[in-house]
Structures are given as structure tokens and as C-alpha cells.
Amino acid sequence: MSAMNGYDKYAHEPFAVTVDLAVFTVREGTLHVLLVERGQEPYAGRWALPGGFVQPDESAETAARRELAEETGLSDVSGLHLEQLRTYSEPGRDPRMRVVSVAFTALLPDAPEAHGGSDAAQARWVPYGTAGPLAFDHDRILADAHERVGAKFEYTCLATAFCPPEFTLGELQQVYETVWGTELDRPNFRRKVLATPGFVEAVPGAARLTGGRGKPAALYRAGTAAALHPPLLRPTREGRPA
Amino acid sequence: MSAMNGYDKYAHEPFAVTVDLAVFTVREGTLHVLLVERGQEPYAGRWALPGGFVQPDESAETAARRELAEETGLSDVSGLHLEQLRTYSEPGRDPRMRVVSVAFTALLPDAPEAHGGSDAAQARWVPYGTAGPLAFDHDRILADAHERVGAKFEYTCLATAFCPPEFTLGELQQVYETVWGTELDRPNFRRKVLATPGFVEAVPGAARLTGGRGKPAALYRAGTAAALHPPLLRPTREGRPA
């Protein structure tokens, strides 16, 4: 093997490279995560994040999107939000071999039941926080992913990725409340969202009966803006981690 | 090889795993990057980011800190800011073999001349943006790192990582202006920094003559706060990328 820049002095050893997916959705006002139940040791019977090996001709992003399609059973995952989280490489994180995992976060609108694919390892939606300790270091990965999503909600328009094509402002607000775990003032939330150009755009004459009771709410679509200026900060939690 | 969760159906191929470092410092009001000049093909004669292989018993973070110590020649890099940026894994990014690189960003106060170590590949400080096209995909990595640092300046106290143990508010402001490439209003910057608890703390009776002319400036030390609430936003650039 020829030398690389600054790499000259070290032999290199092979690693297995995998992707792990933290896939979130909001379902009936609760944050859900896509998990698979392990059949073999180690961690047999425990829940784990879906994932798989990166193939020789793939980037980690490509592998992640492929896995996302396989695990959710969705035919078209091209429009879904998928974002690299970080890479986990502690030597002991898999007891069997040296495996470096590139973790990704994905956001889905309230999703089909997933467990309909022909795969052996069948992924299921599990309410966030209820799946006991996960296998490997997946608790940490999942917590990192959750924190990242919450932080990005503050200064991006990412929340619409959790919503169906048309949604009410109440639904969008519930997405924020579910991810942040806090309550928001409705008039203020509404004012802020509507004042941000490109966050949402009104669907002209449409309205949706909100489950029967109450005044019908106007429908909106996701806008074209990606960033949120100024940010929409979550209710005061003083020292938020960087 | 035994099966993993959801990994069962794929054989895994070995990858080389490396770390790449985007090391920044502010030197005489200019942002500098630590680079190495390549001696061999491919990209012989081009500048590249310092980096190296991850050893079998190391995490990527450990490897990055080891490389940082080797390339800068500093004896103690334990207190320096080092943070994972993201992982680059495009199949063609190194023409010789399949290598997945975990990129890191490091921030140093105005640094010693670095090129004093006993290493063969000697790293040098180069003004940001002046090193022509870099080797491999290092231009992209460096641009991502710069954008990340600029973004983190808005909502963290990271800027003090560029400063020596004791510094003036003018120096801190210049760090901001150098990284952001914009000018800031001095009284407003001062008001904001001092109003943020834990950002900086005054050194009781100390003052520094500012290169000779003008009123001596009070000295400050980095405080204990990590986050910046509310954030210190860079001058209006409308749609900032997420």
C-alpha cells in the first residue's frame, strides 16, 4: 500500500464500517423511534437501531438511504429528511469485532406500519424512551439524535418533515411540543410561524375539521425556507449543551 | 463472522479508517489553517489536511488528538478544543483504496510555529483560502469545518478557544470578525459579551497596552459557560444554510 499524506508511518488495519439509523416520527402526539429486535447474541432480545454494513461501492449516505428504504418498507424515501449525525468508533462498542458506525438521523411524517416488508429483521415503531436499554451504544446514539433534532428545530424549518403534505398549525405546534417535551403558547407560536417567510404557505381554500370538535383549522404546506431567522427558541432551559 | 442486528444479509468488506484534522488559529488578524504538503502521488505537491490512520485500539477521537499532538508539536493538547465534524465516505475520494475519513475540527490560540517537530510530514500554518485546491476532498472538508465554526460562534462561547489565557475584549472581537469575515460594532459587542454570564470573567487589576497606542484594555479570562443565550448572531445574512 502506498503512503498517504501524513499516514506514512502507520500501517492500517481493516475496520468494518456500518450505518446506524435513528428514525423518528410523531404518532398520536408521541415521539416514536424505528427499532429492530435482536435475535442473536450479543444483546439477544434487546432492541437496537436499524442499520447495516456499508457496501464497497456505496457512501455512508447511500447505505443509510438504502437501509431506510428496506427497514421502513417505503418505496420512495428520496424526499425524506436524512442527515448524518456523527460517527461512533469506540474500540469496544461491538464485542465481536472492530466496527465503526456512521449514525444518521431521519424524520418521517406519521408513517405506515413499517413491519410489512419481506425482511427477516423487522423494524417496529416504538414510543421514544420505552424500549429499555438498547443494544450496543445505541442508547447514546439515540439520545444524541434526539438532542440534535431538538436543537435543529430551533433554527431550521425541519419540523415540517414530521408533517404530512398538508397540515394545520396546531399539528405543527404539536410536533414541536412532542419533540421538545414542552408546551407552547398557541397564539405566539402561530404568530412566529406565519411571520417567518417561507416556513409554511397557506393552502388557499382548505380547512380541516380537527377531529370533530372546535373550529376548523386552515391548512398549510411546507414552505421553501430551510433556516429560521430569528430562531424559535425552546422555553428557557438555561445552559443548553453545545 | 456472526450476524449483527439487521446486518445479517450483507457480507462486510474491510475499509481503511482515517482521521482528518481541520485545525484553525487566528494569527495577526487572519484565520490560519494547519496544512501539510504532500510529497507523493496522488496530489503530490498539493496541500492537504493533516491526518492519519485510526489504530486498532483507538477511537477516532483518540486518533485525532494523537495526530493533533504530533502535527502541532505541542506537548499538551488535552485542553484544546477538538470536535468531530462529520465523516466522509464517498467511494472515489481516495484513488488508491477505499478509505473512510472521520473529520475533526480543532481550535488553537495563536500557536507556536508547529514546524519544529521531528516528523517527516511537517505541518505549516497557512492563511485560510490561500492554499489553492487541496488534495482529495479536503477543500470540502475545510469549508465544512469553517462553516461549522462560524455557526458555533453564534450560540456557544467557543471563540475563547482561539484566545490566550488572558485576553482583551478587543482581541475576542477580532476573533469573531476574523472567523465571520465581518465587522462588529465595538460597544455592542462589549455589552453583549459582558451581559452573558460565564462567557468571560474579569482579571482583577490587569490591563494590557494595546500595542502601544490608545487606552489600555482590561484583561479577561474565559468563563465557565459553554452556551450563549440568547445567541450572538452574525450580521444579517438572510438564508443561512442549516
Added chain:
DNA sequence: CCTTTTATAGTCGTGCTGACTATAAAAGGG
């Protein structure tokens, strides 16, 4: 001594935000 330079103090208006009140439009129960 006066000018230049840089640090520091203070002022003023605008705009965003949190807290709150008020009105409109639906369903349900008597």
C-alpha cells in the same frame, strides 16, 4: 499641548417575544 488612537460608558428607537385577553366557528347536550 494637541491630535490620534483605542477603550469604555451611555442613549434611543425598533422589533421580537412572553403573557394575556377577546372573538369566531365548529360539535354536543339538554
Added chain:
DNA sequence: CCCTTTTATAGTCAGCACGACTATAAAAGG
């Protein structure tokens, strides 16, 4: 059919952070 409940939407008001700006203090140089 009226009245209550529920939810959406409109509007008010005070506080505060921020941008733009002016003023003063303390050093060096001529």
C-alpha cells in the same frame, strides 16, 4: 334551539435585546 365546550384566530401590552449612534477616558506621538 340555546348553551356549553372546544379549538382556531385576532389582538394587546410590557419588557428586553439589539442596532445605530454619541460621549468620555486614557494612553502614545509629535
